[in-house]
Amino acid sequence: MLALILCLFLSSVLAMLFCVVVNTVAGLFVWRKVLAAHPIRGVVILEPNLFRFESQSLKIQGEISTQSRILGSSVWLYIKGFSKNHWLIISANGVNEQSYARLKRATLSAISGAAGSK
Structure with missing residues (x-):
């Protein structure tokens, strides 16, 4: 966002337009990656x-x-x-309380189980 604002202070209109297009494409790419890692619906x-x-x-x-x-x-x-490896973000308000607690326990178990085996 800062790069987009700063590109508006360039002296050339062509440079401004180029910066706006590049920032828009980069923003869309990042937004698609975030949506892929943070699904709205699904079953765990x-x-x-x-x-x-x-x-x-x-x-x-x-x-x-x-x-x-x-x-x-x-x-x-x-x-x-x-x-393939994946990142997946699960929010507490996206699932019921019991499912979120089970997911947290499984995650803590995976983290501490690997730390204990070192």
């Missing part, structure tokens, strides 16, 4: 050593990695998939 299935998430457009299956974090009222999961 927790099994002992397996995490699955399924929605209309996204299916993720794998293990919860030690890179996962619990930040405020959201869980940032780094899923090690069989062929």
Whole structure:
């Protein structure tokens, strides 16, 4: 956003237009990445050593990695998939209280289990 504001102070109209276009494309790219990591709807299935998430457009299956974090009222999961790794952000207000507590426990278990095995 700061780059977009600063580009308006350039002396050339062509440079201003170029900066606005580049910032718009970069913003759309980042927005699509955020939407891919933070789905609105879906089903989380927790099994002992397996995490699955399924929605209309996204299916993720794998293990919860030690890179996962619990930040405020959201869980940032780094899923090690069989062929690909994914980031997935689950908000507390997006699921019911019991499901969120189970997800937090599974994440803490994955983080502390790997730390204990070192």
